[in-house]
Amino acid sequence: xxxxxxxxxxxxxxxxxxxxxxxxxxxxxxxxxxxxxxxxxxxxxxxxxxxxxxxxxxxxxxxxxxxxxxxxxxxxxxxxxxxxxxxxxxxxxxxxxxxxxxxxxxxxxxxxxxxxxxxxxxxxxxxxxxxxxxxxxxxxxxxxxxxxxxxxxxxxxxxxxxxxxxxxxxxxxxxxxxxxxxxxxxxxxxxxxxxxxxxxxxxxxxxxxxxxxxxxxxxxxxxxxxxxxxxxxxxxxxxxxxxxxxxxxxxxxxxxxxxxxxxxxxxxxxxxxxxxxxx
Amino acid sequence: xxxxxxxxxxxxxxxxxxxxxxxxxxxxxxxxxxxxxxxxxxxxxxxxxxxxxxxxxxxxxxxxxxxxxxxxxxxxxxxxxxxxxxxxxxxxxxxxxxxxxxxxxxxxxxxxxxxxxxxxxxxxxxxxxxxxxxxxxxxxxxxxxxxxxxxxxxxxxxxxxxxxxxxxxxxxxxxxxxxxxxxxxxxxxxxxxxxxxxxxxxxxxxxxxxxxxxxxxxxxxxxxxxxxxxxxxxxxxxxxxxxxxxxxxxxxxxxxxxxxxxxxxxxxxxxxxxxxxxxxx
Numbered sequence: 086x087x088x089x090x091x092x093x094x095x096x097x098x099x100x101x102x103x104x105x106x107x108x109x110x111x112x113x114x115x116x117x118x119x120x121x122x123x124x125x126x127x128x129x130x131x132x133x134x135x136x137x138x139x140x141x142x143x144x145x146x147x148x149x150x151x152x153x154x155x156x157x158x159x160x161x162x163x164x165x166x167x168x169x170x171x172x173x174x175x176x177x178x179x180x181x182x183x184x185x186x187x188x189x190x191x192x193x194x195x196x197x198x199x200x201x202x203x204x205x206x207x208x209x210x211x212x213x214x215x216x217x218x219x220x221x222x223x224x225x226x227x228x229x230x231x232x233x234x235x236x237x238x239x240x241x242x243x244x245x246x247x248x249x250x251x252x253x254x255x256x257x258x259x260x261x262x263x264x265x266x267x268x269x270x271x272x273x274x275x276x277x278x279x280x281x282x283x284x285x286x287x288x289x290x291x292x293x294x295x296x297x298x299x300x301x302x303x304x305x306x307x308x309x310x311x312x313x314x315x316x317x318x319x320x321x322x323x324x325x326x327x328x329x330x331x332x333x334x335x336x337x338x339x340x341x342x343x344x345x346x347x348x349x350x351x352x353x354x355x356x357x358x359x360x361x362x363x364x
Numbered sequence: 365x366x367x368x369x370x371x372x373x374x375x376x377x378x379x380x381x382x383x384x385x386x387x388x389x390x391x392x393x394x395x396x397x398x399x400x401x402x403x404x405x406x407x408x409x410x411x412x413x414x415x416x417x418x419x420x421x422x423x424x425x426x427x428x429x430x431x432x433x434x435x436x437x438x439x440x441x442x443x444x445x446x447x448x449x450x451x452x453x454x455x456x457x458x459x460x461x462x463x464x465x466x467x468x469x470x471x472x473x474x475x476x477x478x479x480x481x482x483x484x485x486x487x488x489x490x491x492x493x494x495x496x497x498x499x500x501x502x503x504x505x506x507x508x509x510x511x512x513x514x515x516x517x518x519x520x521x522x523x524x525x526x527x528x529x530x531x532x533x534x535x536x537x538x539x540x541x542x543x544x545x546x547x548x549x550x551x552x553x554x555x556x557x558x559x560x561x562x563x564x565x566x567x568x569x570x571x572x573x574x575x576x577x578x579x580x581x582x583x584x585x586x587x588x589x590x591x592x593x594x595x596x597x598x599x600x601x602x603x604x605x606x607x608x609x610x611x612x613x614x615x616x617x618x619x620x621x622x623x624x625x626x627x628x629x630x631x632x633x634x635x636x637x638x639x640x641x642x643x644x645x
Contacts, residue, residue: 189507211494211515218519225518226511231588232521254522 091174092279092312093137093160098169100130100155100336119152119335129155131336132169137280142306142313144327144344146320146359152336153316154204157284159184160314161201162191173198175279196226200273200311204285206265209272212258216248216268219257220275227276242271246301263294270301274309281305281313287322299325320360324348332356370417371449376400380418380573384564387575392537393505394488399571409442409467410568412484416446416465419480419564424452427461432469432611432628439467456631468531470552472610472632475561477578483546485567488574490534490544510542513585521590530595536583537576551594551611556582602627605636 103126108115115121119128130152137143147153158164160171165184172179175198176186183194195201200223203209210219220239221229229235243253246267257265266286273281283302287295299322305311315326323330323344331341332353340353351357368374376398383397402410420426426446430439434456442465443454455461458473465482475481491501494512504512513534520528527533531547535556545553546565556563556576563576576582586592601608603624610632612625627633 188503189509192507192509214515214519215522217522218515221518222511222515225514226509230514232518233589235518236522 090139091136091179092139093174094134094170094172094179095136095160096134096170096172097132098130098134098156098159098171099128099132099167100152100159100164101167102127102129116335119150128336130159130166133333133336133338135331135338135341137312137314139279139312140306140310141328142315142326144323144330145314145316145333146318146323146330147333148318148359151333153318153333154284155336156333157201157282157314157316161199161282162195173280192226196223197276198278198280200276200278200281202266202269202273202281202283202286204288206257206262206269209269210257210265213256215254215256216243216260216271217253219268220272223272223275238275239271242275243268245274245305246271247297261294263290263297266290266298267301270298270305274305274311277309279312281311283313283315285317286315287319288317295322302326320348332359367449369450370420371402371445372400372414372417376414377418380414383573384415384418384575387564387573388562388577390541391577391580392535392541392543392574394543394572394574396571397573399568402568403445404441406569407486409438409465409484411566411570411573412465412467412482412568413442413445413566414568415482415564415566415573416442416463417449419482420446420450420452420463422450422452424462425455425460426452427455427458427464427631428466429464429469429471429629429631430467432471432613433630435630457635458631468547468549469611469629470548470555470563472627472629473635474555475559475563477560479561481561481563483548483563483565485544485546485565485572486569487532488544488565488567488570488572490542505541508540510536510585513542514587517585517587521587527586527590533592534585536585538580538582542585543574543576549595549611550584550592551597553582553584553592554594556580558582597625600625602633605633605640607633607636 105126106124108123109121109126113128113131145153159166170182171184173183176183176194217239221235224235248267257268287298317323327344330344330347331338334355340356348360351360379398383395387395402413428439428443430436458471463480467484489501491504491512493516495501517527531549532544533550533553534542535545537543558579560578562578565574584592597612600612604626607627611628613628614623614625616623
C-alpha cells in the first residue's frame with residue numbers, strides 16, 4: 086500500500102491514569118500487568134503506533150482492561166491522551182497533530198470527520214429524542230440548518246440500517262437493543278465521515294441480531310468505502326470483518342498483521358491462548 | 365438598626381455591579397455572581413431585584429411590571445420593597461421611568477437611550493433541557509457548540525410540525541452566545557435586537573447575570589426552511605382600548621362565553637386610552 090492512502094496515523098500514543106513515578110515513567114518493563122508496583126499508576130495504553138488505510142477495516146482485540154476502549158476514546162477525543170501524536174488525512178492533510186488543536190477544533194473533527202458507535206447506545210444517542218432528531222444532531226453539529234435536507238438524509242440512513250420509517254419519530258428508548266445500535270450506526274454515518282470507530286458494537290446483542298449488524302457494517306464498508314476501526318474481544322467478529330488486526334495486552338500491541346495470519350498462525354503466547362480458547 | 369440604602373450593603377452592591385459590568389462587556393455570556401439572600405424567596409425575582417437594588421440611585425424613577433401589569437402582587441411587592449428602602453419615586457409611565465424591572469415581558473414602548481430594563485430570569489441556561497451538567501454546558505458555550513439548542517427545536521418540528529417554544533425562545537447574541545431571553549413571549553424577541561436601552565437579566569436562584577447592551581445584534585434561532593415567527597395578533601383588537609399590533613391576552617367573557625382580547629401591557633393601554641380621552645375633550 087502506498088503511503089498517501091493512509092487516512093489516520095497514531096504515533097507513540099500513551100495514556101496513564103495517575104502521575105507516574107521515576108520507576109514507571111521512563112521504563113514500563115517493570116510493571117505488574119499494567120500497574121506500577123511502586124506508585125500504583127495504571128498504564129492503560131503504552132506507546133501504540135499504527136496507520137489506518139483508506140477503505141480498510143482494522144481490528145483491535147484484547148481482553149477486558151487491555152486498553153482497547155481507552156485507545157478508542159482518545160481517537161474520538163472522549164478522553165485526553167498523556168502523550169503521542171494523532172494525524173488525520175482529512176484534517177490539514179495530516180500535517181497537524183490533532184491532539185494539540187483547540188477543543189473547538191476537536192469538536193469539529195468529531196462532528197465532521199469521525200463517526201463513533203459505542204457499545205452502549207445510551208452513550209451515542211439522546212435516548213428520549215426521536216431517532217430522526219438523533220441523526221439530525223450530528224448534521225446540525227456539522228453546520229446544517231435545513232430541516233428538509235436533514236430529514237431526507239435521515240430517511241435515507243434509517244432505511245439503510247433497516248429501521249422502518251414509520252418509527253422514525255419514535256425515541257430509541259422504545260427500541261430493542263439491536264434497533265438502538267442500528268440507529269446509532271445511522272447517526273454515526275449521517276455526515277459521511279471518512280472514518281468510523283466501532284467499539285464492541287455487537288456485545289450484548291443476540292446472535293441473529295449480531296449477524297444483522299455485522300452484515301450492515303460489511304455492506305457500509307463496501308458501498309461507502311469508509312475506513313473503520315473495530316474493537317472487540319470476540320475473535321469470530323474480527324475474523325469476519327477485519328483485514329488487519331492488532332492484539333492488545335496490558336496496553337501494549339503484542340502482535341499485529343493480516344487477520345488470517347494472526348488467527349491461523351499466532352506467534353505470541355497470549356495470542357495463541359486467545360485463538361485456541363475460541364473452540 | 366438602620367437599613368442601608370437599597371437594602372443591600374455596599375459590598376454586595378459592588379459585587380453585583382462588577383459582575384454586571386462583565387456581563388455588559390461580554391454580551392449574552394452568563395456571569396456567575398454571589399447571589400444574596402433577600403426578603404423574598406429565590407425564584408421570585410431575586411435576580412432582577414438584586415440588579416435593580418445595586419443600580420438604583422436617588423435620582424432614579426422606578427417602574428416594576430409583572431407579565432405586563434404594574435398592579436400584580438409580585439410587581440407591587442417588589443416595588444414596595446424598593447421604595448421602602450430607597451424612597452425613590454415610582455411611575456407606571458415608560459417615558460418617565462429610568463429603571464424598569466420586569467417579569468416575562470418587554471414593554472411595548474421601545475427603550476430609550478440610557479434607560480435600563482432589568483428582566484427576572486428563572487432558568488438562564490438555554491442548553492439545560494438537553495444537558496443537565498453545568499460543567500458540560502459551560503464547555504459547550506466555550507466551544508460555541510449549540511446543537512443542543514437546535515435539536516430541541518428540531519424535535520419540536522418533528523413532533524408538531526413547528527417550533528412550540530412560545531416563551532424563552534433562544535436567541536444568538538452578537539453572533540457568539542446563545543442566550544435564554546427569560547420567559548418573554550416570542551413576540552418580544554425582536555425588540556431586543558439593536559435596541560436603544562440596556563437590557564440586564566438576573567437569575568437569583570441560579571446565580572447568573574447576563575446582558576444585552578444597546579445596539580447589540582440579537583437573532584432568534586431558526587432553521588432555513590422554518591423561519592422564526594412571532595405570535596400573530598394582526599386580526600385581533602383590544603376590547604378595552606381598541607389598539608392592535610401589540611401582545612394580547614385572550615380572555616373569556618363569563619356572561620357570553622365568548623373569547624376576547626385585551627392588551628397585555630396595561631400601562632401602554634392606559635396611555636392609549638388617555639390619549640384618546642384628550643383627543644375627545
